[in-house]
Amino acid sequence: MIKHAFVLAVYLVSLPFAASAQLQLNGAGATFPYVLYSKWFDVYSKKSGIHFNYQSIGSGGGIKQVIEGTVDFGASDGPMTDQQLAEASAKRGSRVLHIPTTIGAVAIAYNLSLSQPLKLNPAVLADIFLGVIKRWNDPRIAEINPGVTLPDKPIVVVHRSDGSGTTAIFTDYLCKISGYWKRKYGQGTSVNWPKGTLGAKGNEGVAGQIKQLPGSIGYIELAYAEQNKLPYAAVQNYAGEYVLPTLAEVTRAAESAIGWIADDLRGSITQPGRGYPIAGLTWLLVLERQPDRAKGKALADFLRWALTEGQTYCAPLHYAPLPKVLADRALKAVARIRP
Known part of the structure; x- marks a missing residue:
């Protein structure tokens, strides 16, 4: 018993x-x-x-x-x-x-063989994705990358084709740095991209396209850039510093934008006062x-x-x-x- x-x-x-x-x-x-x-x-x-x-x-x-x-x-x-x-x-x-x-961090990954990380300021970055700047040796890119030999190649812009939070973060940033982008294309998980751009599904899909296409550029979460060994740009932030999407810079960005987070925990931390601006x-x-x-x-x-x-x-x-x-x-x- x-x-x-x-x-x-x-x-x-x-x-x-x-x-x-x-x-x-x-x-x-x-x-x-x-x-x-x-x-x-x-x-x-x-x-x-x-x-x-x-x-x-x-x-x-x-x-x-x-x-x-x-x-x-x-x-x-x-x-x-x-x-x-x-x-x-x-x-x-x-x-x-x-x-x-x-x-x-949303890294701006590219497929170029350069002697050092590419530098991009907000105006140049916006105009690349708008299709205004069409070639890598454009004088505006060369001006902010002294000493770097830029190839005379067309720029191939790769973006997400599916509904994407990565797109929401990146287009939120573009709306803050470009009035024209905000008026023409706006912000969201899915937007109507400029003509001549290439779509791919998922962060893994965009990373795959960039890896395969010389001269391409796109936005992907940092982990996918690291996994695929893709170089990524140093982006000029609000304070005028060119910063890479390191964890330290992402943390700086979050800490400086913590006051932007609403009571229901929704909020944007792109283009803060310091740190990496696309996080x-x-x-x-x-x-x-x-x-x-x-x-x-x-x-x-x-x-x-x-x-x-x-x-x-x-x-x-x-x-x-x-x-x-x-x-x-x-x-x-x-x-x-x-x-």
Whole structure:
């Protein structure tokens, strides 16, 4: 009898673990943080028994699936608009929370063999993507790159063809530095690009095109530039400094723009007073009122881990950890999740 009771007790104690071991959280969205998220999901799955199925389909797709309720969480580098939040609330019966997870740099990668990193100021960078500057040896590029031999080659601009948070960050920056870009093309996860540009799907797709096409230039998350061994430009910031997208400069940018982050944790940190000027937060999008109690608890527990212990995985993968003040605000938002 005692033996049977002992076996039953062990069985009952093991039930929560068995249940959690079989639990799977489904998510979709941004490719921008995919390198980091893949690491997080692997480490946390081994730690907790929770499984993750994440589809890196782009931020636009992630937002859409959150609104439609086909995933447990979404991911985006561009915050949802007020209209999208209202639509999600109406369809899902709950407010969507923006939980910032990390900060990434949008690197301006190129395929040129140069003696030193290319320098680009805001005006020149905007005119390259507008198609005004068409060749690499243009005098305006040469002027800010003294001593660098620039090839007499056409510039091939590569951009994202899918709905993309990386595009949202980059076009947000372009709108701040170019009035013409703002009026003509605007900001968003997807825009109508100037004629003569080349589209590719995902950060990996843009990186692949740049790697294959001599004379090309495009915008990709820093981790993808590092993985593909692509050179990237030093961009002139608001203070007039030419800075590379290092983690130190991304952190400087975030710290100087922390006051721009709204109470609901949405916000832009492009073109701040100092640091690398093309950086952005990335968010996980979760319902405040969770429809599934077990999944809701598992998701909240994961987010608490990601905002604390998980931050130690950021820097080795070329992402900047959240400043503590922002991580603390994010933890308070997680506490509002109701399984």
